[in-house]
Amino acid sequence: MKAYWHKCLLCLLLLTPLAATANAEPTVIVIKASKFLFQPAKIELKKGQTVILEFTSSDRLHGFSLPDFALQADIEPGKTTRISFTPDKAGTFVFRCSVFCGDGHEDMAGEIVVKDS
Amino acid sequence: MNPLIDRRKFLQLASLGGGAAFMSGLGFEVLAADRLSAGVAAEDFYFVQLSDTHWGFKGPDKNPDAAGTLQKAVAAVNALDKQPDFVVFTGDLTHTTDDAQERRRRMSEFKAIVSELKVKQIKFIPGEHDASLDKGEAYQAYFGDLHYSFNHKGIHFIALDNVSDPAAQLGLAQLDWLKADLQALAANTPIVVLTHRPLFDLYAKWDWTTRDGQQAIDLLMAFENVAVFYGHIHQEHHHVTGHIVHHAAKSLIFPLPAPGSVPKRAPIPWNPAKPYNGLGFRNIEAYPWKNYRLDEKAIISGETL
Ligand SMILES: [Cu+2]
Ligand SMILES: [Zn+2]
Numbered sequence: 001m002k003a004y005w006h007k008c009l010l011c012l013l014l015l016t017p018l019a020a021t022a023n024a025e026p027t028v029i030v031i032k033a034s035k036f037l038f039q040p041a042k043i044e045l046k047k048g049q050t051v052i053l054e055f056t057s058s059d060r061l062h063g064f065s066l067p068d069f070a071l072q073a074d075i076e077p078g079k080t081t082r083i084s085f086t087p088d089k090a091g092t093f094v095f096r097c098s099v100f101c102g103d104g105h106e107d108m109a110g111e112i113v114v115k116d117s
Numbered sequence: 118m119n120p121l122i123d124r125r126k127f128l129q130l131a132s133l134g135g136g137a138a139f140m141s142g143l144g145f146e147v148l149a150a151d152r153l154s155a156g157v158a159a160e161d162f163y164f165v166q167l168s169d170t171h172w173g174f175k176g177p178d179k180n181p182d183a184a185g186t187l188q189k190a191v192a193a194v195n196a197l198d199k200q201p202d203f204v205v206f207t208g209d210l211t212h213t214t215d216d217a218q219e220r221r222r223r224m225s226e227f228k229a230i231v232s233e234l235k236v237k238q239i240k241f242i243p244g245e246h247d248a249s250l251d252k253g254e255a256y257q258a259y260f261g262d263l264h265y266s267f268n269h270k271g272i273h274f275i276a277l278d279n280v281s282d283p284a285a286q287l288g289l290a291q292l293d294w295l296k297a298d299l300q301a302l303a304a305n306t307p308i309v310v311l312t313h314r315p316l317f318d319l320y321a322k323w324d325w326t327t328r329d330g331q332q333a334i335d336l337l338m339a340f341e342n343v344a345v346f347y348g349h350i351h352q353e354h355h356h357v358t359g360h361i362v363h364h365a366a367k368s369l370i371f372p373l374p375a376p377g378s379v380p381k382r383a384p385i386p387w388n389p390a391k392p393y394n395g396l397g398f399r400n401i402e403a404y405p406w407k408n409y410r411l412d413e414k415a416i417i418s419g420e421t422l
Contacts, residue, residue, distance in 0.1 A: 063284060096324055099283045
């Protein structure tokens with residue numbers, strides 16, 4: 001029980017900085033990974049604007065790799081993985097699953113379109 | 118014809134700017150040309166690299182002879198004038214399946230087919246299709262260790278596994294093992310690395326890389342003579358990082374496009390006018406000065422060109 005309250009306290013401490021900057025709170029973009037696709041597979045962002053990419057997996061371990069921005073994350077089922085992302089260049093960039101997940105793995109990809117703001 | 122040296126063909130390739138095929142960074146062309154006229158030294162040998170056979174793959178538009186190409190490759194190797202010292206399969210022996218039983222069935226069929234090779238020294242390397250979904254469990258039962266090393270006629274061979282971790286990395290344990298394996302060697306020991314995925318960042322957008330491959334390259338850099346033979350990208354490719362050469366082999370199921378040449382990394386469809394186009398294997402000839410001559414062999418309706 002004591003450990004539980006400790007954890008809650010820790011959560012509050014971690015959340016504080018986010019709450020303090022409520023005005024500029026970045027948009028959360030929810031991306032669902034499953035065999036063998038990302039939903040959505042096309043994401044539009046604005047250059048220079050920070051977003052939070054939030055990943056979940058509905059079946060097994062997948063990965064997210066966006067090589068043009070050296071972004072890499074493992075997406076574990078039953079867990080929410082968040083990464084903060086501020087695109088610093090405009091264009092269309094491919095992301096793909098970076099954890100071999102089966103026969104459709106090679107096709108598990110999407111794109112991020114970054115527009116000049 | 119001596120399969121080790123076809124002087125006319127060799128000179129032809131060399132004069133055509135065969136630098137790609139003979140790339141060593143050590144002036145191999147000059148040395149080789151001199152050496153050729155002097156004949157073959159006793160310790161010359163060659164081995165054969167076959168790759169990405171994807172046994173169990175089905176896709177008639179990509180390879181209508183998916184159930185017969187491997188056997189044709191085996192027959193082609195058996196038909197070589199002089200048999201190689203050994204044969205190596207650099208991964209994706211089988212095509213992936215979620216069904217653990219089917220995986221084992223494919224592995225046992227693959228093993229039965231390649232047991233028809235005249236040469237009995239066969240080395241296996243896992244590909245992600247073989248080993249990623251069960252972390253190499255079935256693979257090890259059929260083909261043995263995921264990584265290992267051995268010596269052959271003065272060359273130290275190292276088989277690296279960058280696939281049994283589905284995140285495509287060698288991992289700290291294997292890197293430690295590699296470090297220890299290299300420790301015993303003199304800096305001038307020629308080293309051949311056999312692996313499935315490129316150790317360097319060939320094309321990250323298509324995931325043609327190994328996450329921690331650079332760490333292996335860093336360890337190997339201390340050695341004067343290192344060549345890496347790998348598969349995975351289903352095409353011939355040659356690259357140099359520092360003084361280390363990297364040679365990718367063709368597949369024996371379907372070819373893939375050149376890195377970044379098309380928007381999508383999709384198999385190149387079967388061309389009925391040119392069956393087996395882009396498929397093949399290679400003879401790797403090792404010379405006493407430890408450079409390698411690659412002789413690419415095509416599959417032409419069961420015969421080699
Ligand atoms: Cu393959
Ligand atoms: Zn592969």
